[in-house]
Amino acid sequence: MIAITITPAAHRAIKASLLGTGDVRPRPGPDGLVRIWLDRKFVDRLGQMRGPGESYSDVILRLAKAS
Secondary structure (H helix, E strand, C coil), X not given: CEEEEEXXXXXXXXXXXXXXXXXXXXCCCCCCCEEEEECHHHHHHHHHHCCXXXXXXXXXXXXXXXC
């Protein structure tokens, strides 16, 4: 498992698919980002989908919008 940080908006976009979140509201860190833990294969896949200058959050929001 690897920890990545994403924006609260990206977290809301994938909240239903995250395991074990239940009714727990994420607590953004001092930088305003939410830390989530993902299997390495998902982090690698997100990394492959990133365009120049895109963050993991950008990819997540783009994918959520497309579906």
